[in-house]
Amino acid sequence: MTAAAVGLSHSPLIGKNDPEADVLARVGKAVDGAKAFVRDFDPELVVLYAPDHYNGFFYKEMPPFCLATEAHAVGDFGSQAGPLSVDTDAARALAQGVLDRGVDLTVSARMTVDHGFAQPLEVLFGGIDRVPVVPVFVNGVATPLGPVSRIRALGTAVGEAAAALDRRVLFLASGGLSHDPPVPVLDGAPPRVADALIEGRPPTPEQRAKGEQRVVQAGRDYAAGSTAMIPVNPAWDNRLLDHLENGELAEFDSWTVAGMAREGGGSAHEVRSWIAAFASLAATGPYAMTSRFYEPIPAWIAGFAVATARER
Numbered sequence: 001m002t003a004a005a006v007g008l009s010h011s012p013l014i015g016k017n018d019p020e021a022d023v024l025a026r027v028g029k030a031v032d033g034a035k036a037f038v039r040d041f042d043p044e045l046v047v048l049y050a051p052d053h054y055n056g057f058f059y060k061e062m063p064p065f066c067l068a069t070e071a072h073a074v075g076d077f078g079s080q081a082g083p084l085s086v087d088t089d090a091a092r093a094l095a096q097g098v099l100d101r102g103v104d105l106t107v108s109a110r111m112t113v114d115h116g117f118a119q120p121l122e123v124l125f126g127g128i129d130r131v132p133v134v135p136v137f138v139n140g141v142a143t144p145l146g147p148v149s150r151i152r153a154l155g156t157a158v159g160e161a162a163a164a165l166d167r168r169v170l171f172l173a174s175g176g177l178s179h180d181p182p183v184p185v186l187d188g189a190p191p192r193v194a195d196a197l198i199e200g201r202p203p204t205p206e207q208r209a210k211g212e213q214r215v216v217q218a219g220r221d222y223a224a225g226s227t228a229m230i231p232v233n234p235a236w237d238n239r240l241l242d243h244l245e246n247g248e249l250a251e252f253d254s255w256t257v258a259g260m261a262r263e264g265g266g267s268a269h270e271v272r273s274w275i276a277a278f279a280s281l282a283a284t285g286p287y288a289m290t291s292r293f294y295e296p297i298p299a300w301i302a303g304f305a306v307a308t309a310r311e312r
Ligand SMILES: O=C(O)/C=C/c1cccc(O)c1O
Pocket: 010, 011, 012, 013, 053, 175, 176, 179, 181, 182, 183, 215, 267, 270, 300, 301, 302
């Protein structure tokens, strides 16, 4: 088995609320580097760790993580809609392998995903149906959240199970780093919002457009500095990237949910996808980070990072 990893921040505001041209050019160069890395690695299977933003997972049942044997994207914020090219046999094998290793994985035979999954597949592969993929939802938004050590355990178990597949496997992380977008919170929500977060009734096109416009406006406010949201935290983000680069994954076990939210904002928990992906790569052997890009981009409500890594 050969393994590699890519971490890529997502933002639904890309292309809708863009920063200055020089920032865009630097991001474009980093993304082009990641694309070349992926092309060169030529994965036979992508294990994609990503969060959801109340499009697929709701409080009626909210697992800490869940692996899909089939998945379709809703197409929020203009992302691609439709079925993902899930490798169902590989997904079943990984699910069994993770459960055999004592991690209580939930499985979905019809997962609904949003831009968190669609965007990295579109950016790196040109579409959500171009490469065999095993989607793994990692809750990074809906509290309560469990200890980060369990995410590391999930990533390790997936990596060990993937090693048995004897294929070129790319572990791909979508999300984070520090950011505090206006994703709704159940605690204290008015009854109508609480009901939507619990039941997950699909929004009408008008409701979806209104919700998306709210996020676009929040990005404008964030960029203008006139907001109550927790600012992007480059020091915290770079500490995370340092630990990933140095293979110090056990360091994350002492990171607390409250501390992460305080330092990185309500959606900083999306870094769980990164921790899972790098734990998977580490489980296959020693690795080296081969590229690392970071920039705070308030217009996208994102501590925006792109990193690539492969086994030594
Ligand atoms: O409201 C949403 O669905 C998502 C918002 C958002 C904004 C910026 C960065 C992210 O990672 C997000 O999920």
